[in-house]
Amino acid sequence: MKFSTIIRGMIAGMIAGLAGTFVMYLFGAAIFALLGWPADTSHTIIGNSAAAFFSKLGIFLQGGASLGLRLYYLIGFSMGAVFGVAVAWLEPLRRASFLKKMGLGVLYVEVLAVPLLAAGSIALQMKPFDVAVWFGFSFVLHLVYGLVLGAVTSIGLGDLKRGRAE
Numbered sequence: 001m002k003f004s005t006i007i008r009g010m011i012a013g014m015i016a017g018l019a020g021t022f023v024m025y026l027f028g029a030a031i032f033a034l035l036g037w038p039a040d041t042s043h044t045i046i047g048n049s050a051a052a053f054f055s056k057l058g059i060f061l062q063g064g065a066s067l068g069l070r071l072y073y074l075i076g077f078s079m080g081a082v083f084g085v086a087v088a089w090l091e092p093l094r095r096a097s098f099l100k101k102m103g104l105g106v107l108y109v110e111v112l113a114v115p116l117l118a119a120g121s122i123a124l125q126m127k128p129f130d131v132a133v134w135f136g137f138s139f140v141l142h143l144v145y146g147l148v149l150g151a152v153t154s155i156g157l158g159d160l161k162r163g164r165a166e
Contacts, residue, residue, distance in 0.1 A: 009088020010081050012156025013149075017080015020105075020148035021073055027144045031137070042141070043068035045134070049120030056123070075116070076145065083108055084153050098154045105150025109142045 029039035047068030051061045061067060083105060087093045096104065117138050121131045
């Protein structure tokens with residue numbers, strides 16, 4: 001495996017992660033607006049979760065949308081980079097079709113999101129109904145992220161030009 005292939009996968013994944021994060025935000029903001037909630041509801045919950053989690057470790061941060069926004073994009077960017085490297089590195093993933101990569105993107109994100117969502121709900125001491133709503137909204141938003149992640153990574157690795165990556 002060439003080093004340049006891994007770098008190309010990482011770059012494609014990082015771009016895909018940022019694109020997925022942005023599209024996921026827009027989709028979530030539209031849903032939240034329809035419900036009459038603030039557009040940055042996700043950012044606020046993420047920021048408050050992180051602040052609560054770190055406070056248990058003796059690290060005190062200002063929660064809210066500002067911290068949540070930074071973490072939201074950092075996580076999306078990082079998850080994209082790892083996905084891109086995995087697709088470029090592993091032969092079966094590299095040879096997967098465009099639609100399979102989209103499905104793999106969804107599976108990857110949904111599985112990795114569970115511990116983060118659980119940690120956030122525990123840190124914020126959410127009630128069972130709130131946990132169900134949190135997981136439900138997150139599932140839908142991460143579905144959008146995963147689809148974009150898989151699609152943009154495929155495009156970045158040249159799937160549309162050659163039908164499949166080399």
